[in-house]
Amino acid sequence: MATNGKPKFAMYWAAACGGCEISVLNIHEKILDVDANFDVVFWPVAMDSKYKDVEAMPDQSILLTLFNGGIRNEENEEIAHLLRKKSQLLVAFGSCASEGGIPALANLGTRQSIFETAYFTVSTENPAQVYPQSTYEAPEGELHIPRIYPVLKTLDQVVPVDYYMPGCPPEPHQISAVIDLVIQVLQGKAELPPKGSVIGAGMSTVCDECTRKRNEKKLKKFVRIQDVETIDPELCLLEQGIPCNGPATRSGCNARCPSVGAQCVGCYGPAEGVIDYGARLMSSFASVIDSNDPEEVDRILNGIPDPAGQFYRFNLAKSILRASRYAWKGE
Amino acid sequence: MDKQRITIDPITRLEGHGKIEIFLNEKGEVENTYFQIPELRGFERFCVGRPVEEMPILTNRICGVCPEAHHMAAAKAADAVYHVDPPSTAKKLRELLYSAFYVTDHATHFYALAGPDFVMGPDAPVAERNILGVIHKVGLETGGKVIQARKYGHDVIEKIGGRKVHPCTAIPGGQTTGITEEQRQEIEKMGRWAVEFAQFSLGLFNDIVLGNKAYVDLILGDIYTHATYYIGVVDDQNLVNFYDGNVSVVAPDGERIGKYAPSEYRDWIAERVEPWTYLKFPYLKKVGWKGFVDGKDSGVYCATPLSRLNAADGMATPLAQEQYEKFYSVLGGKPVHQRLATHWARLIELLYAAERWVELATDPEITSTNFHTVPTETPTEGVGIVEAPRGTLTHHYWTDERGVLTRVNLIVGTTNNYAPISMSVKKAAQNLIKKGTKVTEPVLNMIEMAFRAYDPCFGCATHSLPGQMPLQVTIHDVDGEVIDVVRRD
Numbered sequence: 001m002a003t004n005g006k007p008k009f010a011m012y013w014a015a016a017c018g019g020c021e022i023s024v025l026n027i028h029e030k031i032l033d034v035d036a037n038f039d040v041v042f043w044p045v046a047m048d049s050k051y052k053d054v055e056a057m058p059d060q061s062i063l064l065t066l067f068n069g070g071i072r073n074e075e076n077e078e079i080a081h082l083l084r085k086k087s088q089l090l091v092a093f094g095s096c097a098s099e100g101g102i103p104a105l106a107n108l109g110t111r112q113s114i115f116e117t118a119y120f121t122v123s124t125e126n127p128a129q130v131y132p133q134s135t136y137e138a139p140e141g142e143l144h145i146p147r148i149y150p151v152l153k154t155l156d157q158v159v160p161v162d163y164y165m166p167g168c169p170p171e172p173h174q175i176s177a178v179i180d181l182v183i184q185v186l187q188g189k190a191e192l193p194p195k196g197s198v199i200g201a202g203m204s205t206v207c208d209e210c211t212r213k214r215n216e217k218k219l220k221k222f223v224r225i226q227d228v229e230t231i232d233p234e235l236c237l238l239e240q241g242i243p244c245n246g247p248a249t250r251s252g253c254n255a256r257c258p259s260v261g262a263q264c265v266g267c268y269g270p271a272e273g274v275i276d277y278g279a280r281l282m283s284s285f286a287s288v289i290d291s292n293d294p295e296e297v298d299r300i301l302n303g304i305p306d307p308a309g310q311f312y313r314f315n316l317a318k319s320i321l322r323a324s325r326y327a328w329k330g331e
Numbered sequence: 332m333d334k335q336r337i338t339i340d341p342i343t344r345l346e347g348h349g350k351i352e353i354f355l356n357e358k359g360e361v362e363n364t365y366f367q368i369p370e371l372r373g374f375e376r377f378c379v380g381r382p383v384e385e386m387p388i389l390t391n392r393i394c395g396v397c398p399e400a401h402h403m404a405a406a407k408a409a410d411a412v413y414h415v416d417p418p419s420t421a422k423k424l425r426e427l428l429y430s431a432f433y434v435t436d437h438a439t440h441f442y443a444l445a446g447p448d449f450v451m452g453p454d455a456p457v458a459e460r461n462i463l464g465v466i467h468k469v470g471l472e473t474g475g476k477v478i479q480a481r482k483y484g485h486d487v488i489e490k491i492g493g494r495k496v497h498p499c500t501a502i503p504g505g506q507t508t509g510i511t512e513e514q515r516q517e518i519e520k521m522g523r524w525a526v527e528f529a530q531f532s533l534g535l536f537n538d539i540v541l542g543n544k545a546y547v548d549l550i551l552g553d554i555y556t557h558a559t560y561y562i563g564v565v566d567d568q569n570l571v572n573f574y575d576g577n578v579s580v581v582a583p584d585g586e587r588i589g590k591y592a593p594s595e596y597r598d599w600i601a602e603r604v605e606p607w608t609y610l611k612f613p614y615l616k617k618v619g620w621k622g623f624v625d626g627k628d629s630g631v632y633c634a635t636p637l638s639r640l641n642a643a644d645g646m647a648t649p650l651a652q653e654q655y656e657k658f659y660s661v662l663g664g665k666p667v668h669q670r671l672a673t674h675w676a677r678l679i680e681l682l683y684a685a686e687r688w689v690e691l692a693t694d695p696e697i698t699s700t701n702f703h704t705v706p707t708e709t710p711t712e713g714v715g716i717v718e719a720p721r722g723t724l725t726h727h728y729w730t731d732e733r734g735v736l737t738r739v740n741l742i743v744g745t746t747n748n749y750a751p752i753s754m755s756v757k758k759a760a761q762n763l764i765k766k767g768t769k770v771t772e773p774v775l776n777m778i779e780m781a782f783r784a785y786d787p788c789f790g791c792a793t794h795s796l797p798g799q800m801p802l803q804v805t806i807h808d809v810d811g812e813v814i815d816v817v818r819r820d
Contacts (some may be wrong), residue, residue, distance in 0.1 A: 015370065017394050018394060019391075019395020019396075019496045021395070022496050026485060040530075053740075072372060073370065103374075107374045108377060109531070112374045114377075117375050119604045122740050123742060124602045124603075124611060125603060131606065132371075132605070132606055136606045136607045138363075138365065140336075144560070145350075145609060148371060172495070225383060225384055225502050225507065226384050226503040228705070229705055231507055261500065265499070305382050305735050306381050308380070
């Protein structure tokens with residue numbers, strides 16, 4: 001245990017953008033509660049800390065680890081194993097760790113195609129066809145960079161995870177609520193939810209917390225948001241034909257995007273009880289299409305130009321599909 | 332051969348961790364350094380097939396520290412793809428959000444990341460050389476102000492962009508929503524506070540840094556100096572602009588060699604691939620890649636607050652312009668090559684951003700409901716450029732006739748500076764590590780200061796709390812035996 005007797009806290013980012021960390025900082029003064037109740041032992045964004053220090057800790061000595069980012073390369077996975085070993089409670093924090101997030105859209109293609117794109121863009125001059133190498137013999141000695149995996153994995157695809165906290169990023173008020181809960185548990189005033197639970201989110205859908213007016217939905221077409229003359233500020237976006245992911249998405253964000261006229265993009269992941277997010281969203285959309293004529297239905301569905309991205313924007317890695325077979329072939 | 336290797340790993344984290352390898356020659360001097368970036372997520376590949384209106388949302392996730400920059404560059408590129416000119420209210424709303432973001436971002440960098448080196452001193456004890464040390468020295472009240480600046484900035488981002496992190500309101504042709512008069516008043520009030528805060532910050536810099544001869548000598552010294560090209564977005568008066576304009580390119584001697592419109596970027600910028608890192612090295616195509624060297628014959632350029640000041644003729648707001656003039660008069664004329672002066676330049680930009688925030692918040696058009704124009708032309712191809720805090724950000728999209736992406740090219744803020752950062756690290760290491768040098772923590776910090784000036788995004792990590800990067804240097808002999816370990820505790 002920590003020398004000061006406080007339980008230990010860690011936070012780590014793998015293949016992430018840093019937005020989860022910024023969201024934690026956006027709890028503002030609440031961060032002082034974290035400091036008062038925990039001994040922060042590893043949090044690269046906020047403090048000096050080294051892998052070696054974590055390696056030296058006894059197993060299970062960290063009470064709570066918030067792990068954000070997906071598993072894109074071998075280094076991400078190594079740290080995931082290390083933190084799993086050292087932590088009593090490992091939380092997949094944010095969309096990427098929970099479900100892959102936006103970077104998991106890369107699972108639709110191959111690792112090779114990522115390289116062929118990145119190192120041969122229109123502004124790249126690469127006549128010698130150079131690719132980065134995980135091991136390279138420089139004149140002065142050998143250099144290493146981590147090997148990138150063929151598919152991006154979620155945290156629970158490489159280590160067991162205790163809790164999931166969705167959101168891209170999780171909203172500050174939800175982070176505060178989870179911190180309060182853990183502090184209450186430490187004080188014996190509350191109990192932890194069952195292992196495997198989703199925490200820091202609601203139990204229903206974004207639609208249920210959206211203040212927009214809802215009527216019976218009957219869609220004759222889907223529209224692209226830029227083609228809408230005036231987005232009705234009061235009416236349900238889906239009823240306006242804008243493909244809003246609210247019906248399949250877990251509540252918890254206060255319907256933030258729809259409240260400013262932008263469609264829900266699904267960052268809070270599948271609603272409670274939903275196994276495959278995309279399948280649920282497809283059935284939600286299908287149920288509001290106002291036609292029984294197969295040709296008309298086709299025409300209406302053509303209003304969604306990118307079904308894979310629409311239905312699996314944040315959660316391809318966690319879906320039943322997980323990745324295209326071309327991506328798997330690179331394994 | 333008795334070559335030695337020093338590894339600095341991890342230096343910090345944002346996208347995986349950057350890693351520095353320092354190789355010593357048999358004389359014990361620095362032979363070469365490699366600054367490696369170990370991560371690639373492949374946005375340019377997996378955005379293909381997505382509808383172009385999603386790019387402001389998708390590319391946000393490149394960086395959660397500066398998603399606002401990607402949101403804006405993506406929105407502008409999508410406007411260009413559709414050949415649509417958003418109403419002026421939409422452009423002003425975007426720029427207002429962006430100005431508030433700059434205040435937040437620059438303030439955090441100065442106080443949490445750069446501040447500790449100057450306020451506490453580069454060789455102050457590690458335990459004090461952090462934001463908490465800064466607050467103890469300059470007063471708790473200052474700490475409160477920094478938190479307030481962050482809070483206000485994010486408030487404005489949320490009011491206009493819908494979310495504090497990863498805004499969602501910019502779409503092709505404008506915005507999904509506008510702001511009410513009530514919101515405008517709050518935004519104006521916060522902006523006026525931000526102007527005072529920026530002035531206060533410059534006052535602090537003046538007293539603590541410019542008032543201390545040792546620091547001024549450090550800034551002006553050779554260790555942190557590189558004579559490179561500079562680029563930065565300017566308006567039609569050649570004044571610094573973050574949201575819109577053409578990119579001005581200035582030579583090491585200060586001569587403007589040209590300006591390019593976003594659509595012309597490929598005539599000016601090319602990127603090089605090295606086999607030992609996942610990140611590419613952009614350079615000026617017209618000058619050419621001559622390796623990691625500075626001077627007029629090398630295409631290496633820099634895109635930072637210092638670069639933007641060097642590449643422009645001045646600032647578009649009165650208080651920032653006063654500071655701009657003072658900057659060049661104190662540092663001996665344009666261009667300024669001393670990388671540590673970037674911290675000062677950043678504060679001048681902070682003041683400009685705050686002044687611009689107030690200008691836009693008091694613009695009579697800002698509450699107009701005319702914030703979107705429906706695109707009517709067939710989408711094709713378009714480029715959007717903004718100045719991210721860490722450098723010129725270029726998004727280039729190609730779509731089919733439905734507006735679905737067929738190709739994407741991104742040149743991201745920090746990437747511009749990859750070559751100069753690598754050079755700065757090498758030069759600092761060469762100056763600081765000589766035969767028999769005991770590589771102590773302060774020496775490491777002085778090497779770190781070389782790249783910290785650029786506020787690299789792989790160093791955004793230290794944008795927060797103690798501003799302390801995890802650092803460990805291990806020195807190996809030729810057989811791989813560890814002969815010395817220096818670590819930060």
